[in-house]
Structure formats: C-alpha cells, structure tokens
Amino acid sequence: MLYKISEQIFKMIQEGHQILKLNMGEPDWPTSTECVEAAIKAIKDGKTKYASAQGEKELREKIAVLHDSSPDNVVLTPGSKYSIYNAMKILLKKGDEVILFSPHWTAFELIAKECGATPKVIDLSFEKDWNLDFEKIKNTFSSKTKLVIFNNPCNPTSHVWSIKEENKLIEFVKKKGVYILLDCAYRGISFSKMPFVKYDEKVIICDTFSKTFGMTGWRLGYIVAHKNLINEITRLNQISITNVPVFVQAAGIAALDNYSIIAEKTRTESKRRAEACISILKGRIKFNKPMAGFYLFPNLEVDGEKAFDIMLEKHKISIVPGAAFGNYKNFVRLSLCHPVNVLEDACTKLIQTVEEIK
C-alpha cells in the first residue's frame, strides 16, 4: 500500500496536480553542499566507471570505524533497502519465518513474502507506548524462525527503544541462534543521541545515507555483517546492480566526514517540526510522542483509509493509512518533512478530516 500510494502520487504530480507530500520520509531541504560538491567533483574527475561490487575501500573504511568492524565486513548498496532485500534473500528460504515488530515498515513484510517466507508479526500496543513484550517474543519463536528484524528508531512511529532494551533483544535473539537485523535508518536523527551499533557476528547492521543526510534520491546504503554474508551480498551485487556509482559513494564519504554537523542540523529541525505538530494535535488527536525525526503516527480513532481519501481529495495532502504498517487501521502516518507553517496547516486539516468522518 505504501508503494502503491507513492507511485500514485508521483504520477499525479507528473500529471500536474499540486499535492503536499506527507507520504514520504524525505527531508525537503537539499542535500548538504559538501556532499553535492564531492559528487560533482567525482563526476568531473571521471569517476564514472565500473567499480567494486563491494564498494569503495575508503568509504568502507569510514563505515567500519563507526561500527567497530573491518572494511571486509561492509558492503555498499543502492539504498539500505537493497541491503535488507539481499540479506533477506540470502537468509530466508520458502517456509522460513521472520519476526517483525509492528507497526512496521512495509518493505520488511513485502520482501519476506517475496522470499517465500512467512512474516510473524508481533503487534505492539499504542496504549503500552510500543513496549516490547518479551513473553510474546518468546512465544513467537519457532523452529522455522530464521531472522528477527528490529527497526530502532521505528518507522512509522518514531519511537525509540532504549539501548538497554535493544541489547536485551539482541542477546535474547542471539541465544536462540538466529540472526537479528537492525535497521538503523533513523538512528542519526533520534532526538536524544544514540550510539552506533557495534559489529557482532550474529547482528546485521543496515543503515542508509537517505535520512540523516537528506540523500534519499542518491540511493546509498550499507550493511555491516559477518563476512560470509557480505561476500554473498557482494556476489548478488555482481549479478544484479554491478556497483553503486563511485560518485554517489564520494557524496557518502563527504557525508560521513561532516557527520556531526549534518546530523545535528537534521535532528534539531526535525524536533522543531515535531513539536510544532504536537502543539496543534495535542488534546485533539491521540498520539505517542515522537522520539526521533520524520514521522508522527497518530491514532485517529476513525478509519485511516477514509482519512487518507479526504486528505488527498479535499485538501490535496497525501498521507499514509496505518494499514500500510500492519493492524493499525485507525492510524495514519504523517511525514513531518516540511516547513512548520505547512505542517501546522496540514495538522489542522487532519483534525477537520477526523471531525468530518466521526
């Protein structure tokens, strides 16, 4: 549903419709000058040739430092989604089970199904502030479980689980002898700073340059994992996408060289926007306080798909119904990736929409 909506909105915009895109987690500001300039320099320098399917050594070295690993444990892909896609392709066979925490990013479920695996979805509760229930997790494991996926901070809720909670989950899953995949896409923009996940042979760390660095359309992400998995993903790169353009990787190097400054900017602005929306919605629509950038996942207490329809048709604002993220049909996801005044107006219209449906 998430991708059908995004393709539909792209088409409508290409056809000339004016739509406010609150359906995508994508900063409205341009990619940082440092990254843009590095890419342009690389293009001008002719870094437009075939390259290593694993990725440029310089970039892998910088990533390895962040995660206390070796460059041999790193592979670059066009977006972290392609890292996740290939890791799941390698680890999951038909009939296998993969544990997801819901509400969850749509891609996890779609990729699992594409692999012929069964997503075992653990529904977390809005009322319990998305708390992890280890008893439930324990009961969801079976002999078929091959992978657990954990996305912290969470898309779509912007909830952040504590490092203590995260480590407890990692240890729990490791004891079961299966891999845990940590999707860290929003980690750089958690409102309270989070450490990078450290390399561990049973942990698959996925991260992207899209969110923290405003590089969504550049398609650059990576996996840090056990060497066997890295070699397999490199092999899949070889027979599918060949390599990530070197000039895109050059932008990635510049991004990491300026990590603190760029991340701090993104974090501060994302927090400011979230707070503006909170002050409009508070007392009118239920939500859990976002703890990281980009999303609000309010519980409208009315049908989210109806709200989607009205917001799009009447107000020309695209949001995403909660059903795209699991059994959350009364929820919607709003991306807070626009200026404060625009978001305030959208929140007001969301309140009107809910009133209209009630």
Added chain:
Amino acid sequence: MLYKISEQIFKMIQEGHQILKLNMGEPDWPTSTECVEAAIKAIKDGKTKYASAQGEKELREKIAVLHDSSPDNVVLTPGSKYSIYNAMKILLKKGDEVILFSPHWTAFELIAKECGATPKVIDLSFEKDWNLDFEKIKNTFSSKTKLVIFNNPCNPTSHVWSIKEENKLIEFVKKKGVYILLDCAYRGISFSKMPFVKYDEKVIICDTFSKTFGMTGWRLGYIVAHKNLINEITRLNQISITNVPVFVQAAGIAALDNYSIIAEKTRTESKRRAEACISILKGRIKFNKPMAGFYLFPNLEVDGEKAFDIMLEKHKISIVPGAAFGNYKNFVRLSLCHPVNVLEDACTKLIQTVEEIK
C-alpha cells in the same frame, strides 16, 4: 569467473598494482560532456529526491519512441543487468529451463541458476562463424523452456547476426509460445548500423547506456516489454532499489538527445581499435572478425586460463579466460577499450604468451 576476476583486479589496483584492464568492456574515454553537464545541473537543481520506481516519464517517453512502444512499456533500472535479473526472477521458477547461445555473457547463466532454473546452453561453433543452428535450437526446446536469451551483437565474440536471422529466431521462439529476451547492450556500436528492436508483447528488449555512451559506472539501463512484466519489475524496484537516481536519468536523457553523434564516435573509434588488433594478430592467432565494438574472442589453441595467468603475472594485463563464457577453454576475451598503441602492445604480448605456453 568473470566477476571474480573483476573484483580481484579492482582489489589489486586499490592495493597499488599497475594493471592494464582488458577484462572489462568499458570505454577508456570520459562520459560525453552533454551527459555530465545534464547530471551536474540536475544535482544542483536538487533532483536528488525519491522518484518513481518505474522511471522518469521524460526518459521513458524517449525510449518508447526508439522501440515503437508506449512509456507504460518501459522501466528504468540501475544498469540493464538489473532489468535482466528482475525479468528472469519473474519469468523463471525452480526447474524451468532457459535457452542461451554460447559463448555467452556470464551473468545470464549465473542469474538463471540464482532463479533455480537450468540454463540449456547451445554451443555455437567458432569454425562455423557462430552460425545459429535452428535444428539444434528446436531440439533444445522442452516443455520446461520458459525463456530464450539472445545477445546481438554478442558479448564476448562481437559477432553480429543479421536482422533477418534475428527475426527468424524471434518468430521461431514466439511460435513456441515463450518469451525471448533480446540483450541489445552493444547494438549501438555495431560496425554496420542496426535498427532498434520494435516492441512486441512476446519480446523483452533490454538495453543499457553503459557501452554506447561510455556510462558504465552510472548504472542506467532499461527494459521495454509487455505491461504486465513492466509492472512486476516496477514492483520489484519498489521493494529493492526504490528508483534510479533522477540525476542519472538526466544524463540518460542527454545521451539520447545526442544519440547519433555519440554512437557514431564510439562506433568509429571501436572499429579503428579492432582493426589495429586484427592487423597484429592476423596469421598468428585465430579469431573471427569482430562486427561490433569492444571485444575480441580469439581461439588461442592453448589453455585460456594459462594465458590469463601469464598475461596478468608477467605482463600486468588482465584478460578473461574463455571458460568464463562457456565451453571455450582455449579462448580468451580481450576488451579493446584502450588506445591503439596500448592494444597493439597487448596483442604482441598475447602472441608471446601463446608461444610460451605451446
């Protein structure tokens, strides 16, 4: 073997070794200024955002015109290899058979195996100038045949089959009720101009910007095919790579806008290089005359892997053993993507190498 060698060579070069790369089909000249400037302008204009998984409408429209089809029948991918990969993923299930003509591009076989399908390889004969044997083709078909792949001009031989021969094959395969995938990567640099393949609902047309436009590292290719297949590939893009960067597609638009000039330059220079190599090798090493750009596939009459080893160790020149392309162990592939004097020297060293092995 092809990809192991390329990853090995990248690693050696990164470690500081000086190697003449005749293992990759990649022009040594920079990407055309028009393409470079279009990409840089797009980056500066902020075309660095998420975009349609199917591809930009403007580029799809231009591609559609070439193949007498509609933009709805076109999808853009990061390289044509990813088009082929996804088309094969969609069409081939475990136990299916796919017919290949050999010597063949390594990726076809590797992808088929990745899909769980069985490549049924028809070995063409050097002595018969790679002629298609329709009796053999007929006998290779079985109830399990789901796809035929035809690469014209051929990598690694640079052989061009006539349009009459190509059409005969297309009609033959269509009558069998299966899809034929035409890989047209080298079509723009055939020494005698070839027309674009026209859209047909049973034909899958794959093409890349890599070879004709010297855009190997940009990762831009496409498929023109029946709408059902296009929709499926778009869906796979959504859950894997998301989209091809819009600024890369901008370079592709500039490439097509300057098609004739750029293709003519590539064709002329490729022909000049091939002729220089021919005049060195003639009478000393057997080969079929290349009819398109980039490769020579001589029959050394000695072990190709031994020649590879000596060329790399002694002469610091990387070539590819014929075994990478099928049952052609006495052959090697040379990429003629370097200045004439460099290629002449490499050919002389190849002659010495063969003498040494004999």
